[in-house]
Amino acid sequence: MLATRQALRAFGASAPLCLGLLALSLTLAGLLPLRGGLIYTLAVDPSRHILIDLDRGTRTSFRVGDAQLALARDGRRAAYLMDRPVPEVVVPLLDGTSKIWATQGLYGMAWDKDGRRLLVSWQPMPETGLSRGLYWLSAENGDLSLLAANLRKHYGLRLSPDGRQAVSYAVQDGTGYDLFLIDLEDGSERALLATAADETSPSWSSDGQWIAYQHNEGGQSEVFVVSAVSAEGQQRRNLTRHPALDASPAWSPHGRWIAFSSNRAGSFQIYLLDVETETVEQVSDETLSALYPLWLP
Secondary structure: OOOOEOOOEEEEEOOOHHHOOOOEEEEOOOOEOOOOEEEEEEOOEEEEEEEEEOOOOOEEEEEOOOEEEEEOOOOOOEEEEEOOOOOEEEEEOOOOOEEEEEEEEEEEEEEOOOOOEEEEEEEEOHHHOOOOEEEEEEOOOOOEEEEEEOOOOOEEEEEOOOOOEEEEEEEEOOOEEEEEEEEOOOOOEEEEEOOOOEEEEEEEOOOOOEEEEEEEEOOEEEEEEEEOOOHHHOOEEEOOOOOOOEEEEEEOOOOOEEEEEEEEEOEEEEEEEEOOOOOEEEOOOOOOOEEEEEEOO
């Protein structure tokens, strides 16, 4: 595990003022301690995010985009969705500018391990002549390239630590939302886990061996983990086992903790699950519900 991290510039997206896009530059001073930083979104106002330093106990509020914040692994850039009359995906480029793509529907997006491309599952605008599918957006020039034409809507995209696969959740006939693994060489997909329950919100472990996900069945929601390497996800386990609704797991970069949102204290707040001891700690105390935890790299 990493004991320290160099100072990170968490975001840095810029775009012409006339387009009304938000430029955000949030710098963390000093070294991030062992647990590091965590970002979550507040209910009712999805453009408002909270950054907390889990070791120093500091809390910073900031605004960016309207939904679907995706952090590059170097922590320096964030892509996001602007929910205008025509939704726009804002992709920060390596030269400090931004590329804006209008879309009929954005279902998921995630950076590659080098931060040079963004994988998106979306429905391009009709005038592009492109079909729904998985595309790469270049951070060098903003160009678009097709990985796989696919009528399936892949939500919650997350790339594996080695950058060879992505995990998502998508609807499958007969079983509802299931987990899928996508080969990033050819865009082929296979169902990792298909049950009568809904499996959503996947997140990789740091070693790429396991995937945490939200298991929804019979009005109950729990945080499960499933093997990413065993055949058809045969190895899986319930980590939370609580009568409350536990949702949106996010595995920490060093693998020790899984952050998740839960209403076990009334409103939804952010909790940390220690994977080694399975102890749980509440780390947010917001008036509005705290949702969708996201770790700083």
